[in-house]
Amino acid sequence: MPTEVITEFTLVGQRPGEAEFPVHLTITKPIPSEKMSPAWECSISAAQLWETPFTIYGEDSFQALCLACRHSVQILDSFTAHRGTLKYPSGESFEAGVFGFKLLGGNAP
Numbered sequence: 001m002p003t004e005v006i007t008e009f010t011l012v013g014q015r016p017g018e019a020e021f022p023v024h025l026t027i028t029k030p031i032p033s034e035k036m037s038p039a040w041e042c043s044i045s046a047a048q049l050w051e052t053p054f055t056i057y058g059e060d061s062f063q064a065l066c067l068a069c070r071h072s073v074q075i076l077d078s079f080t081a082h083r084g085t086l087k088y089p090s091g092e093s094f095e096a097g098v099f100g101f102k103l104l105g106g107n108a109p
Contacts, residue, residue, distance in 0.1 A: 003028035027068045030061035042068035046075045
C-alpha cells in the first residue's frame with residue numbers, strides 16, 4: 001500500500017569536524033497496520049540522521065501520529081546531544097524545543 005507523506009521538515013546538520021549536510025524528516029499519513037492489527041502505523045524518515053525509514057505503531061491514528069512526531073524530535077535531540085549541530089536552511093540556529101514536546105517537563109500535574 002503506498003503511503004502519503006503528510007509532513008516534512010528540512011534542516012542543515014553538522015557533525016564536529018565534518019561538512020554540513022541536509023537533514024530531511026518526513027512522516028507518512030497514519031494507516032491501519034497490516035502487521036499489527038488493530039494498530040495503526042506511521043513511517044518516519046530522517047535522511048542523514050537515521051539510515052533507513054522505520055515504522056511507529058499506535059492504538060489509533062492519533063496516537064501513531066503523536067508518537068511519530070515525538071520520536072522525530074527525539075532523533076534531533078539525540079543528534080545534538082552527541083555534539084551535532086542543527087540549523088534552519090536560512091542559517092539560524094535550531095532548537096527542537098520549538099515543537100513543544102518539552103513544555104510539560106517532569107513537573108507537569
